[in-house]
Amino acid sequence: MTVADAGADLRHRAAEFGLSGDEYARLVAGLGRQPSPLEAAITGALWSEHCGYKNSRPLLRRLPTEGPQVLQGPGENAGVVAIGHGLGLAFKMESHNHPSAVEPVQGAATGVGGILRDIFAMGARPVAVLDALRFGPLDHPRTRYLLHGVVEGIASYGNAVGVPTVGGDLAFHDSYLENPLVNVMALGVLPVERLQSGTVGQPGNRLLYVGSRTGRDGLGGAVFASADLSGASAADRPAVQVGDPFLEKQLLEATLAVIEAELVEGVQDMGAAGLTSSVAEMAHRAGRGVDLHVDRVPRRERGMTPLEVMLSESQERMVLTVRPDRMEAVLAVLERFELDAAWIGEVVEGDRFRVLDDGRVVADLPVALINEAPAYVRDHHEDPAVTAARETDPDPEMPRDLGAVLDTMVAAPGLASTRPIWQRYDHQVRTDTVVAPGAADAAVIRVKGTPLGIAATVDANPRQVRLDPYQGAVLAVAEAARNLSAVGATPLGVTDNLNFGNPERPHVYHQMVRAVEGLRDACLALGTPVTGGNVSLYNQWRDGDDDRAIAPTPTVGMVGVLSDVRRHATTGLKRAGDRLWLIGETLDELGASAYLWHVHRLEVGRPPACDLAREAAVQAVVRELVADGLVDTAHDCGEGGLAVALAEMTFEGGIGLAADVGAGAAPGVRPDALLFGESASRIVIAGPASRTAEIERRLAASDVPWSVLGRSGGGDLVLRWPDGRLRRSVDDLRARHEAPLTEALA
Amino acid sequence: MARMAIAVVLFPGSNCDQDTVWALGRILGAEVVEVPHTSADVMGADAVVLPGGFSYGDYLRSGALAARSPVMGAVRAFAQRGGPVLGVCNGFQVLTEAGLLPGALARNDGLHFVCKDVHVRVERAAPPFTGRAARGDVLRLPVAHHDGRFVAGPELLARLEGEGRIAFRYVASDGRRDPAANPNGSDGDVAGIVDARGTVLGMMPHPERAADPLLGGEDGLVVLGSLLDALAGAAAEATA
Numbered sequence: 011m012t013v014a015d016a017g018a019d020l021r022h023r024a025a026e027f028g029l030s031g032d033e034y035a036r037l038v039a040g041l042g043r044q045p046s047p048l049e050a051a052i053t054g055a056l057w058s059e060h061c062g063y064k065n066s067r068p069l070l071r072r073l074p075t076e077g078p079q080v081l082q083g084p085g086e087n088a089g090v091v092a093i094g095h096g097l098g099l100a101f102k103m104e105s106h107n108h109p110s111a112v113e114p115v116q117g118a119a120t121g122v123g124g125i126l127r128d129i130f131a132m133g134a135r136p137v138a139v140l141d142a143l144r145f146g147p148l149d150h151p152r153t154r155y156l157l158h159g160v161v162e163g164i165a166s167y168g169n170a171v172g173v174p175t176v177g178g179d180l181a182f183h184d185s186y187l188e189n190p191l192v193n194v195m196a197l198g199v200l201p202v203e204r205l206q207s208g209t210v211g212q213p214g215n216r217l218l219y220v221g222s223r224t225g226r227d228g229l230g231g232a233v234f235a236s237a238d239l240s241g242a243s244a245a246d247r248p249a250v251q252v253g254d255p256f257l258e259k260q261l262l263e264a265t266l267a268v269i270e271a272e273l274v275e276g277v278q279d280m281g282a283a284g285l286t287s288s289v290a291e292m293a294h295r296a297g298r299g300v301d302l303h304v305d306r307v308p309r310r311e312r313g314m315t316p317l318e319v320m321l322s323e324s325q326e327r328m329v330l331t332v333r334p335d336r337m338e339a340v341l342a343v344l345e346r347f348e349l350d351a352a353w354i355g356e357v358v359e360g361d362r363f364r365v366l367d368d369g370r371v372v373a374d375l376p377v378a379l380i381n382e383a384p385a386y387v388r389d390h391h392e393d394p395a396v397t398a399a400r401e402t403d404p405d406p407e408m409p410r411d412l413g414a415v416l417d418t419m420v421a422a423p424g425l426a427s428t429r430p431i432w433q434r435y436d437h438q439v440r441t442d443t444v445v446a447p448g449a450a451d452a453a454v455i456r457v458k459g460t461p462l463g464i465a466a467t468v469d470a471n472p473r474q475v476r477l478d479p480y481q482g483a484v485l486a487v488a489e490a491a492r493n494l495s496a497v498g499a500t501p502l503g504v505t506d507n508l509n510f511g512n513p514e515r516p517h518v519y520h521q522m523v524r525a526v527e528g529l530r531d532a533c534l535a536l537g538t539p540v541t542g543g544n545v546s547l548y549n550q551w552r553d554g555d556d557d558r559a560i561a562p563t564p565t566v567g568m569v570g571v572l573s574d575v576r577r578h579a580t581t582g583l584k585r586a587g588d589r590l591w592l593i594g595e596t597l598d599e600l601g602a603s604a605y606l607w608h609v610h611r612l613e614v615g616r617p618p619a620c621d622l623a624r625e626a627a628v629q630a631v632v633r634e635l636v637a638d639g640l641v642d643t644a645h646d647c648g649e650g651g652l653a654v655a656l657a658e659m660t661f662e663g664g665i666g667l668a669a670d671v672g673a674g675a676a677p678g679v680r681p682d683a684l685l686f687g688e689s690a691s692r693i694v695i696a697g698p699a700s701r702t703a704e705i706e707r708r709l710a711a712s713d714v715p716w717s718v719l720g721r722s723g724g725g726d727l728v729l730r731w732p733d734g735r736l737r738r739s740v741d742d743l744r745a746r747h748e749a750p751l752t753e754a755l756a
Numbered sequence: 757m758a759r760m761a762i763a764v765v766l767f768p769g770s771n772c773d774q775d776t777v778w779a780l781g782r783i784l785g786a787e788v789v790e791v792p793h794t795s796a797d798v799m800g801a802d803a804v805v806l807p808g809g810f811s812y813g814d815y816l817r818s819g820a821l822a823a824r825s826p827v828m829g830a831v832r833a834f835a836q837r838g839g840p841v842l843g844v845c846n847g848f849q850v851l852t853e854a855g856l857l858p859g860a861l862a863r864n865d866g867l868h869f870v871c872k873d874v875h876v877r878v879e880r881a882a883p884p885f886t887g888r889a890a891r892g893d894v895l896r897l898p899v900a901h902h903d904g905r906f907v908a909g910p911e912l913l914a915r916l917e918g919e920g921r922i923a924f925r926y927v928a929s930d931g932r933r934d935p936a937a938n939p940n941g942s943d944g945d946v947a948g949i950v951d952a953r954g955t956v957l958g959m960m961p962h963p964e965r966a967a968d969p970l971l972g973g974e975d976g977l978v979v980l981g982s983l984l985d986a987l988a989g990a991a992a993e994a995t996a
Contacts, residue, residue, distance in 0.1 A: 165868075170769070172771025255813065256813025437871055438898050438962075438965050439900065441779070441968070
């Protein structure tokens with residue numbers, strides 16, 4: 011059978027389909043003939059970075075993906091780890107950066123919708139959303155516009171669909187001005203026997219299209235997401251999709267209902283490149299062919315071409331694989347949820363992905379060829395300016411008033427309270443949110459009907475990764491695991507969202523290589539395999555005559571489990587009279603710190619060192635103290651250092667503290683580094699005086715450094731060091747901490 | 757004694773329905789029946805709860821479409837017979853849209869969705885919803901809404917006040933009226949009202965979210981538990 015429209019050499023139009031000249035030649039060679047325009051477009055979409063990971067695949071192979079807890083590694087809609095009690099935890103993070111840059115409200119909203127579908131496609135009920143957001147300078151009007159829109163988008167979608175937004179991470183850096191990052195992570199829980207696959211299964215099975223009708227929105231989104239943002243991007247608005255959380259909720263309930271009734275053989279979300287990638291991937295996983303009748307796809311408007319239907323990224327659509335004898339039962343469930351459904355294709359023997367329009371074959375492609383995008387390994391080297399900045403010894407002038415510096419730091423963008431954001435998110439729906447956003451280093455939700463808790467966090471520090479992509483990635487993984495340990499959770503797995511600029515530039519590709527090496531080493535050392543994630547490249551923008559790439563941002567999403575959720579720790583001091591300890595050691599490290607940037611406008615130096623064996627030991631002892639009910643207050647020392655961490659511990663309950671920040675420091679550390687240095691592997695804990703002896707016995711038995719910092723009480727934060735001290739009222743510091751985002755979002 | 761059942765109505769887009777079922781059924785041990793929006797009756801239940809969420813996506817006005825769904829005819833008839841009906845958040849919006857409660861719920865004065873714990877003062881301590889409370893008690897309950905600003909106008913507000921139909925007011929933690937404690941700009945700081953008979957309650961705060969100490973409090977059980985008490989009392993009367 012011949013393919014209509016095939017025959018003409020389309021090489022001169024390759025770029026239109028998102029293919030390079032060489033990629034076009036590869037397609038012709040694999041096909042043994044010239045492709046039709048539809049075939050070229052299908053292949054271009056599947057070989058885009060967004061779907062085919064052609065620039066990142068060779069790097070991603072280096073990541074550890076296995077562990078006894080892993081039930082599903084990379085390659086499906088989401089990863090899944092076992093959490094006990096016969097349950098699995100599905101989780102994944104995905105970016106919606108480019109759509110959010112063009113239309114922040116819908117860009118962010120549909121980012122939430124897409125990641126939720128990945129979770130329930132696995133058979134899991136979504137239980138939580140977290141978001142990692144990156145913007146340019148907070149005082150810039152464009153940042154205000156984007157921040158307003160993104161928060162509105164996440165709120166409008168997540169709140170309506172009824173999945174709580176329980177946490178996140180917010181950072182500001184000049185490099186994100188035109189190209190913000192919106193990385194959304196979702197979690198879901200499932201009985202392990204209900205784990206699904208995005209597969210077409212056996213020949214004879216039918217493909218059922220469910221959900222929203224297909225429109226022209228989101229056309230070419232996968233290619234759009236894989237291209238630079240330019241002045242022309244504003245004209246790309248049709249590439250941004252519009253979300254319908256009400257339909258999503260119906261789709262969620264219906265999908266889980268057909269899975270629970272064991273009526274389907276496979277489930278797949280229609281995400282990037284829509285119908286094309288979902289069906290092609292499902293066929294590839296099963297090693298089967300597919301006949302897809304494009305004329306049967308429900309449409310929103312007349313006159314859509316097969317190409318438009320195949321590449322539309324209209325939201326809230328799924329593909330189900332159904333055995334013929336179960337069609338009726340599946341349709342009855344879908345009817346109950348008032349969802350449109352259409353039988354759009356069959357699974358066949360062989361290896362062809364065929365698209366038929368009214369019985370006419372309009373595309374006939376080998377499944378393996380289109381699913382196996384070319385992979386590029388590129389030459390790379392570091393930008394000499396980055397090397398020079400990293401090798402610059404940060405030796406800023408010592409501020410005369412370190413108390414005033416603390417005032418600045420607690421209100422600095424990225425350190426200030428995010429309450430004004432998360433109060434716009436429904437963080438309580440489902441009545442499982444044990445720890446409210448901002449109250450601890452990680453979100454904690456319970457699993458009803460079991461004693462279990464699930465903890466989750468997202469982390470990446472743009473300054474650290476920019477100055478040293480390897481070390482920045484190591485520190486992101488270490489901090490994520492530390493955040494989980496600080497609430498008492500055992501880290502189980504990672505989803506990574508790799509956000510970089512144009513990989514064809516050697517400096518950018520170098521960042522990717524080094525960041526992935528850092529992720530690999532840290533994930534191996536901390537026992538947290540990577541079960542999936544997302545790559546977002548070409549995050550860059552035109553600044554006059556220059557191309558500006560974003561700071562490399564390997565966002566780490568990590569999940570963990572608490573065997574008894576009642577035993578967890580939060581940041582805020584609970585009682586006056588508690589003893590405070592520092593677990594870990596403060597070194598003379600100021601490189602890449604928030605302090606250098608916010609106080610001295612310097613982005614130089616080496617990020618803090620991180621001994622991963624020490625890191626694991628620090629985390630283990632804190633987890634044990636929390637799990638045994640000895641400690642209910644713990645806080646990671648992260649961005650802003652020990653002084654900011656201690657200040658944050660006073661805010662929730664309004665209980666002050668007095669501490670010697672020189673305790674637990676190496677000799678000769680400068681006072682600003684004692685207060686604001688960001689040495690890794692440090693956690694502050696607090697426990698009641700009655701348990702002091704037992705806590706210290708445990709600490710002494712461990713092989714991690716620890717020291718007594720001081721005591722909680724009073725209404726002030728009092729910090730001492732060898733030749734100085736500062737005193738601040740908790741109420742005053744808290745007011746400063748709350749103000750910046752309240753004002754920015756007003 | 758006859759076992760009393762509470763209906764939780766499921767509208768498409770409701771998202772607090774299962775939370776409500778959990779609080780009533782698993783925490784308080786009540787018998788719960790889930791009633792679909794297409795139902796022509798309340799399935800023999802002795803009380804009805806309209807849960808929170810975004811019924812039908814709230815695409816026209818919050819609660820407007822749900823108020824015209826088939827099940828609401830049954831709920832209306834049930835309320836007219838004096839059956840207790842509790843509407844929480846979107847359920848409150850449905851009750852005003854259906855005309856079972858006066859006033860309206862408009863966009864918050866801050867124009868944004870707000871999700872946080874607030875304090876409300878019990879202004880009416882009476883069965884079937886606040887029998888476990890004393891007048892003046894302060895409860896800590898979460899709110900989570902975009903359209904929670906109760907609009908009544910001075911005349912209606914005075915009438916509700918005069919007839920003792922204001923059930924809850926937003927207050928500071930010590931029970932004082934304070935404009936800063938009103939999360940949405942509601943007229944008269946009103947957080948919940950009852951109908952003329954006192955058997956239909958609409959409230960914006962979520963009692964089902966404050967039903968477990970692990971999640972930070974159980975003040976919501978004052979409301980849900982009072983409803984159970986009232987049903988138990990009615991059952992005892994029927995048996996006697």
